[in-house]
Amino acid sequence: MNIFEKHGPFLAVAAAVIASCAYVYPAAAADELRVATAYKLMTLDPQYANLNENNSLLSQIYERLIYQDENLQLQPSLALLWRSVSDTTWEFKLRPNVKFHDGSAFTAEDVIYSVDRIKNVLQPPGGGFRSYLGGVKSVTASDPLTVVVETDRPLPNLPQAFASIFIMHRPASGSQTTEGLNAGDQPVGTGPYKFVKWTPGETLDLSRNEQYWGRTPRWPEVEFRTIENPAARVAALVTGEADLADAIPARDVSSLKQRGIKVASIGAARINFLQFDLTSDIVPGVTDKEGASIANPFRNPDVRRALSLATDRGILVDKILSGYGTAAAQFYPDGLPGTSSRLHASPPDYARAKALLAKAGYPDGFKLVLAGSNGRYPGDGESLQAIAQNWARIGIEAKPEAAPYSVFNTNRAAGQYGLWYAGCSGESVDIILDAVVASAQPERGRGSLNYSNYSNAEFDAMLIKAEALKYGQERDNALAEATDLVMTDQPIIPLYHFHHIMGYGDRVASYVMHPRGWTTAMQATPAKE
Amino acid sequence: MPVLKLTLGRLVQAVILLFVMSVIGFAGIHAIGNPVFNVVNLETASADDIRRATIALGLDQPIWRQYLLFLGNVLRGDFGTSYNYHQSAFALLVGKLPATLELSLSAMVVAAPLGVAIGLAAGRQPGSMLDRSLLSTGIFALSIPSFWMSMMLILVGAVETGWFPSGGRGATIVIAGLEWSFATVDGLWHLLLPTLALAIPNIALIARLTRAGTIETERMEFLRFCRAKGISSRHILLRHTLPNISAPVITIIGLQFGGMLAFAVVVESIFSWPGIGKLLIDSIQLLDRPVVMACLTFISIAFVALNAVVDIVQATLDPRIRLSA
Numbered sequence: 144m145n146i147f148e149k150h151g152p153f154l155a156v157a158a159a160v161i162a163s164c165a166y167v168y169p170a171a172a173a174d175e176l177r178v179a180t181a182y183k184l185m186t187l188d189p190q191y192a193n194l195n196e197n198n199s200l201l202s203q204i205y206e207r208l209i210y211q212d213e214n215l216q217l218q219p220s221l222a223l224l225w226r227s228v229s230d231t232t233w234e235f236k237l238r239p240n241v242k243f244h245d246g247s248a249f250t251a252e253d254v255i256y257s258v259d260r261i262k263n264v265l266q267p268p269g270g271g272f273r274s275y276l277g278g279v280k281s282v283t284a285s286d287p288l289t290v291v292v293e294t295d296r297p298l299p300n301l302p303q304a305f306a307s308i309f310i311m312h313r314p315a316s317g318s319q320t321t322e323g324l325n326a327g328d329q330p331v332g333t334g335p336y337k338f339v340k341w342t343p344g345e346t347l348d349l350s351r352n353e354q355y356w357g358r359t360p361r362w363p364e365v366e367f368r369t370i371e372n373p374a375a376r377v378a379a380l381v382t383g384e385a386d387l388a389d390a391i392p393a394r395d396v397s398s399l400k401q402r403g404i405k406v407a408s409i410g411a412a413r414i415n416f417l418q419f420d421l422t423s424d425i426v427p428g429v430t431d432k433e434g435a436s437i438a439n440p441f442r443n444p445d446v447r448r449a450l451s452l453a454t455d456r457g458i459l460v461d462k463i464l465s466g467y468g469t470a471a472a473q474f475y476p477d478g479l480p481g482t483s484s485r486l487h488a489s490p491p492d493y494a495r496a497k498a499l500l501a502k503a504g505y506p507d508g509f510k511l512v513l514a515g516s517n518g519r520y521p522g523d524g525e526s527l528q529a530i531a532q533n534w535a536r537i538g539i540e541a542k543p544e545a546a547p548y549s550v551f552n553t554n555r556a557a558g559q560y561g562l563w564y565a566g567c568s569g570e571s572v573d574i575i576l577d578a579v580v581a582s583a584q585p586e587r588g589r590g591s592l593n594y595s596n597y598s599n600a601e602f603d604a605m606l607i608k609a610e611a612l613k614y615g616q617e618r619d620n621a622l623a624e625a626t627d628l629v630m631t632d633q634p635i636i637p638l639y640h641f642h643h644i645m646g647y648g649d650r651v652a653s654y655v656m657h658p659r660g661w662t663t664a665m666q667a668t669p670a671k672e
Numbered sequence: 673m674p675v676l677k678l679t680l681g682r683l684v685q686a687v688i689l690l691f692v693m694s695v696i697g698f699a700g701i702h703a704i705g706n707p708v709f710n711v712v713n714l715e716t717a718s719a720d721d722i723r724r725a726t727i728a729l730g731l732d733q734p735i736w737r738q739y740l741l742f743l744g745n746v747l748r749g750d751f752g753t754s755y756n757y758h759q760s761a762f763a764l765l766v767g768k769l770p771a772t773l774e775l776s777l778s779a780m781v782v783a784a785p786l787g788v789a790i791g792l793a794a795g796r797q798p799g800s801m802l803d804r805s806l807l808s809t810g811i812f813a814l815s816i817p818s819f820w821m822s823m824m825l826i827l828v829g830a831v832e833t834g835w836f837p838s839g840g841r842g843a844t845i846v847i848a849g850l851e852w853s854f855a856t857v858d859g860l861w862h863l864l865l866p867t868l869a870l871a872i873p874n875i876a877l878i879a880r881l882t883r884a885g886t887i888e889t890e891r892m893e894f895l896r897f898c899r900a901k902g903i904s905s906r907h908i909l910l911r912h913t914l915p916n917i918s919a920p921v922i923t924i925i926g927l928q929f930g931g932m933l934a935f936a937v938v939v940e941s942i943f944s945w946p947g948i949g950k951l952l953i954d955s956i957q958l959l960d961r962p963v964v965m966a967c968l969t970f971i972s973i974a975f976v977a978l979n980a981v982v983d984i985v986q987a988t989l990d991p992r993i994r995l996s997a
Contacts, residue, residue: 185756185757185758186757186758188758191758192711192712192713193713193717194713195713266728267721267724267725267727267728268708268711268712268724268725268728268729268755269758271712271713271717271721273721274717274718274720274721321758322758322759325757325758325759342767342851342946343757343759343764343767344757344946344951344954345841345946368840368944369944370839370840370944371941371944371954372941372942372944374823374942375826375838375839375941375942375943375944378826378827378830378831378838378839379838379839379840379944381831381838382830382831382834382837382838383834384837384838384839384840547704547705547957548709548710549704549705549706549707549709549710549957549958549959550704550705552705552706552709552714553704553705553706553709554705556706556709585718585719585720588718591717591718591719592714
């Protein structure tokens with residue numbers, strides 16, 4: 144009381160000063176979209192590395208021939224039409240009257256240049272898209288707006304590859320270097336937003352491309368700010384410093400909603416799963432209850448099925464991911480093209496799991512080490528703990544071992560794990576099937592994540608047959624049947640498809656989620672339109 | 673001549689330190705894991721992509737050869753190219769320097785005078801109400817973890833009241849080719865909360881040290897003589913007590929400042945302040961060895977230089993101290 148009497152006038156002035164400052168801040172330009180993103184852009188070279196953060200942010204500056212929409216269907220972008228002329232020839236009709244940001248016209252030459260740059264110019268560790276062009280023999284132009292791609296074997300999924308590769312502008316001579324692009328040689332694309340400024344690890348500024356061929360972009364200016372700490376990202380959203388924030392932690396969603404922040408989410412086009420060592424005779428960390436080493440139990444499909452049956456995916460999804468995840472029984476979220484309608488995640492059945500273990504010759508269970516990364520994927524480290532507790536009920540003594548992603552990978556590559564948590568994403572389900580469960584065949588890009596060395600000739604044949612089919616219902620059905628077949632063998636234990644969560648404030652009316660987890664200005668609609 | 677000898681001695685020490693640091697840093701990163709897994713996207717890369725990237729980064733060579741190559745390049749002034757950003761590691765470091773300098777300098781400018789003033793006030797009347805309340809506040813400020821303090825500052829200063837921004841550097845202007853934010857109003861506004869978060873524990877630390885020194889010095893004979901001579905207590909405090917307690921206080925200010933330059937990781941991350949501490953920890957996580965080595969070298973040099981400055985300041989303040997190599 145005394146203090147207020149004595150210092151009343153001073154306190155009032157102080158309060159007024161502070162309050163007036165509140166009006167000074169935030170000082171955003173009226174029409175600027177400010178995005179707080181977890182994605183840290185690594186380079187301005189759209190062909191340097193195939194990382195989600197690069198692909199997401201750079202897709203505003205550069206475009207692809209084909210755009211993969213929210214339902215993972217292929218839509219015309221820089222190419223209007225595409226068709227296979229023969230088994231080994233594809234023809235792309237390009238969109239006319241498209242201009243690059245520097246005003247020059249987009250032609251077939253730019254497509255030829257972009258493919259050549261990936262295949263022949265970029266040196267490792269660059270050229271992350273080279274694997275997409277395996278089997279491409281030549282790219283030529285039959286006229287300025289027609290590109291003909293010859294392949295050395297039938298590639299029915301070639302359009303998918305061109306839904307990933309960004310088209311760059313052919314310079315007058317030579318080709319752009321990654322260093323040059325990073326140093327601020329204005330990155331020139333055809334996209335809805337033009338490059339303004341990039342500070343590595345901090346901000347990316349864009350401005351509207353007034354000459355854009357499609358609908359005029361809605362935001363005149365866009366600023367992406369990299370905020371990797373999730374709590375800081377949420378705080379920026381709450382204080383109104385950001386209009387849009389990605390990768391919102393599921394546990395913060397309810398408090399954000401209370402503060403009037405809108406939230407959108409979608410199941411990610413990806414899978415997190417457990418993978419086994421299926422080749423070694425003795426598996427690291429696997430012993431009987433007394434600690435004596437035993438022969439690799441994971442080779443027995445019954446053991447794999449028992450472990451899957453004893454995994455409570457409900458806990459993972461409801462508790463660890465706070466509902467922002469979908470229990471998985473296959474490689475892609477249900478309902479997306481190529482998924483099986485016959486596979487469904489079911490609640491754990493400990494009795495059946497125990498019976499299966501007994502049948503496999505482990506009535507008392509055994510000990511194992513369950514390895515995984517920590518902090519790489521939503522819920523990764525905590526899932527290991529939860530699964531270990533589940534498995535204790537059927538006599539499996541699992542020791543969770545979570546490590547930083549790079550440490551985990553080094554150990555996994557060195558063969559130090561027998562059973563581990565993994566993740567895979569892909570533009571379509573066949574890419575995931577190819578990577579995770581197809582027999583290793585590196586020259587065809589198969590089995591790149593099949594660290595189990597799982598091999599199932601019947602499934603391989605079905606998958607190859609399905610992939611030879613054109614895009615459409617028939618191909619999707621064939622992929623679903625191949626998935627059904629391979630899952631009877633339980634080569635992996637599917638866990639969940641986590642959800643991408645976006646939060647947005649008053650200045651954004653709606654945000655169209657994309658299952659690939661992209662964060663772009665195109666997906667956000669301004670409130671005052 | 674003694675100055676020359678001194679400088680030479682210090683330089684030799686610095687070189688030995690840098691060498692040892694580089695070996696430890698290099699071996700440490702190598703022991704953590706293989707950087708190539710962070711360079712390629714493991715979820716889509718083929719085995720061939722990984723193999724090519726490994727060769728391109730020189731990671732297929734034996735570790736000792738990698739180290740010799742690195743050492744040779746550093747001697748020619750080249751820390752190499754960041755694995756992840758494909759940019760010069762040194763340029764990345766220099767780009768983060770302004771953010772780090774302005775944050776740690778402003779935190780120290782707040783912490784040092786405040787800490788000394790509080791310490792003197794408390795130490796003059798040990799056991800008084802003022803002393804006890806300052807002491808317990810200080811213990812509280814020292815013992816709360818900095819991530820919690822940062823969170824609370826954001827919660828109170830940004831989320832609940834909306835007075836301050838929750839993070840970032842705000843507007844910057846280019847001075848001498850680098851981007852600074854302290855020279856704009858918006859930048860200063862952004863600087864305030866992280867400065868507080870860094871300064872508060874340091875105020876407490878410096879205050880405690882000053883208080884202890886003050887109590888000890890106030891009991892000394894010469895101060896009693898001063899009082900007996902009728903010198904005012906303010907004069908005694910500022911002219912006699914303060915210089916006599918300055919040695920440990922200046923040492924701690926120097927060391928803490930060095931720590932802020934390099935290891936303000938928590939505050940930098942939470943306030944998304946793009947400083948060197950954050951660059952270092954990000955690079956360690958990505959195993960981006962060239963950047964890690966550039967950062968460690970910078971930090972070592974900064975510590976050596978700060979130590980030298982502290983020694984010189986002490987020698988000027990206290991004639992009993994002689995500099996030695």
